[in-house]
Amino acid sequence: MKAIYTLLFHLALPLILLRLLWRGIKAPAYFHRWPERFGKVAAMPASQPIIWVHAVSVGEVEATRPLISGLRASYPEHRILITTMTPTGSERVKKLYTGEVDHCYLPYDLPFAIRRFLKAKHPEFGIIMETELWPNLVDQCHQHHIPLVLANARLSARSAKGYQRFSKLTAQMLKQFCFIAAQTQEDQQRFRALGAEYADVHATGNLKFEISLPASATEQAEAIRSMWGNRPVWIAASTHEGEEELVLNASRKVRAEFPDLLLLLVPRHPERFDRAAALSRKAGFKTLRRSEGKPCGRDIEVLVIDTMGELPTFYATCDVALIGGSLIPHGGHNLLEPAALGRPVLTGPHFFNFNEITKQFLDSGAAMLVRDSHEIAQTMITLLSNAEQRASMGQTAIGQIQRNQGASMRLLNLIKRHIKQA
Template sequence: MLRLLYRAWKAPAYAARWLERFALFPQQSLNKPIWVHAVSVGETIAAAPLIKSLQQRYPERDIVVTTMTPTGSERVQALFGDSVFHVYAPYDLPSSVKRFLRKIKPEMLIIMETELWPNIVHCTARSGAPVILANARLSERSARGYQRVRFIAQPMLRGLSRIVAQNAADADRFKLAGAEEGRVVVSGSIKFDFSIDSSITTKSHDLKLQWGKNRPVWIAASTHQGEDQPALDAHKKLLKQWPDALLIIVPRHPERFKSVYQLCTRAGYKTAKRSSKDMLDETVQVLLADTMGELMLFYAAADVAFVGGSLIESGGHNPLEPAALKMPVIMGPHIFNFEGICHELSAAGGLKFVGSAELLADRVGEFFEDEPYRQEVGLAANVVVEANRGALDRLLSEIDACMLPKT
């Protein structure tokens, strides 16, 4: 409760719908529901193709989608509207979890990636519903943490009907942490199986016309505190050689929009805010993307992408979205959330690593200066995306195998 109060103070959206976190919401009449849990925005976007496939594959079943964050909740509502039942996930207290299960009566729980909670897994499995960990990943750091609390982790992992891991290394780490070997399979990452909205190209073209079609543009996406200033410092260096360069900066969390805007203006940049529909002419040096759900649009409107959460020890965010758009990708050294994907992109030549603002500027400058090189690196990144599609079908096969017989 204290943490929730603190989050609400930092981000007012956390102050709403508190009762849902204790499974205090009206009783639901749902038909053989499948419960999909995705913690926040990234997991929700990754789960979107899965949820749509489940709706097509099991049209007679209702889909329940839970998240932990307001931004994740907004994504669910934007992507699915009333076609799914959405509430916040219950806190991992036995009373809250049991109340949630009584009201929802799920016939399967699909948990995205690593959002494992002992009571949720235990109580759901005990109810007779299969529990699947989908698109599962476990970093070396998290695996060490699981080893330290093996007395909790092992029973929880053994409550899972199936762990569908992103790659063999993740699968091995789950086994070492205590998962039963026969229940761990490798599917690849379903994050490769997303599609790009056909309207993105038109919308990005319109943006480019506003700020100047031939300007060099780079994006610092999903930035955390401690990454905005390095991006602005890098942009300052770039402006010396490319005075018309534009930086699109996209903070990861909406509660930081105001502080990042102040950071930009204090640094002396002419800054436009997307939410205010400010004039995006050639004099704008920084565009603050302070809206939700438009990241792919901003990627499509840029030439080079830096993916945040990687210059600080946050583990990095998804590099596949810019890669799918044939963009060169730059990341810092902290990539444990996407370690396998990042190394595959790097090995193919589609991702470059940096460790400082100065190196970030140098990398972006290389791509500004040499268009054929930029296209070559972007194409290499895209080839990796296309070569790895198909994980969703493999995951759906495992779901089919675990699905309770129709009654």
């Protein structure tokens, strides 16, 4: 089965390269560093012990923060290598760690590329974040006696059904992990049902609850908000195609009650910045882009955040946060950043990528469900009219986060127990 998978991957390479080209047209960073995607990476000194952490993109990179901090304290003589798959993930690594860790792209799941990567980097052990299950990567690490950990692992019922179609390949791959640290007991049960060794799957909690936002974000937010004056502000963060129209329609309805309302519109992907700004202007809103560097006066109705790495700051400026990717069947995004800042959160019905977290927040009253532009508008009007309700939701959100912390320490203890230093 693995041989068939590898053959199909080779045959699909032309399509994969075409996809890189297509993505490069929208985001030029995809044109760069192609050799790394085939394992041609800078070699690291064999005398330097390496801990390798793979985080596919921005969300996973953010989740590594408490883990990296714990690894550096527990293994001070080791160098940390972080791999990603996307340019936005790469940029986030550079911004978070400013040269304190090494970075390169993870190669495609081709045996020759993986071997070349492992030979150059020679990690002592590896930690794969979330559920990045690549059969050749796992097998090559097993052959090279490099222990692998699957950390912060989640597995929805839908994904489990997909893996079940290739049950033998999946079971073999899962058995090759040193251990699996699943987010929840439901995830733990699904990994065991797919063939992972029963005793090697642990429910450790979700690393994303270990959120720690820099104090500078709040300080910058206060300075920005003071320039805007006393006006209501809401943010629609990480929006996707088809969501901006819903958000803009809702904002128009809210403005009937709050004429000085400011909407912060934050598209998920940089290649969509131009389109989001164009949609806002076409809808008749006085629109400013953050990258223009101009003051956001009271006449501005929509501020498009088209810069990278500033989302926490703008979460801190808002009164209410709407999480994108949830109004369409994309699966939603992480609501923990605005929650950690004590902001009430709105989410659409499609949050299956963060099902457990979002349900906890909905059930506790820290978040509210909205299905369309009408519900967004009505809920926004209610919340903007009621400061006490906003404050109560914010405090409940902070409490939810505090009660769910501790996953990073449990993960580190498992690493120390299962992985012996060379």
